[in-house]
Amino acid sequence: MIIDKLRGQDLDGFFEMILMLENIEECYLFFDDLCTLNEIRTILQRYQVAKMLYNNNTYREIEAETGAGSATISRTKRSLNDGNDMYNVLFSRLKENNTSSLQ
Incomplete structure (x- = not known):
């Protein structure tokens, strides 16, 4: 890690x-x-990218919605697929709690 x-x-x-x-x-x-405003925006963008990847959005859709570049999307996808599995754990918990922020 x-x-x-x-x-x-x-x-x-x-x-x-x-x-x-x-x-x-x-x-x-x-x-x-x-955090600074830009630091919070960066963290938020990574969260949005991970959420959209989790929901099977395409790179094109993610770029259009978040403004993230392909390198950020690719890095986040690697974390989602090959990381510590915490995105999946937390998104599953959101889903179980019927939290609307996952959509």
């Missing part, structure tokens, strides 16, 4: 802090404090 290079007490503490967020509003406030 790429993130293993950063694994340790500091990153554990950071993730534990994220897990303490209690609702979407707290997420908005925390990530607004933590």
Whole structure:
């Protein structure tokens, strides 16, 4: 895993802090404090690409909808298909909870 290079007490503490967020509003406030607008847009675009790939959209559809380039789509597809399977785990959970954000 790429993130293993950063694994340790500091990153554990950071993730534990994220897990303490209690609702979407707290997420908005925390990530607004933590990230720049462009960083949030980048993360959001990757999420949108992964969601569209999960829903079997084509590269052309993804590019048109998200503005992502083929390199970003390809990288995200590799993560979705050959990564740690967390996209599939989380998208499945969204589906189980009937969360509309998956569509």
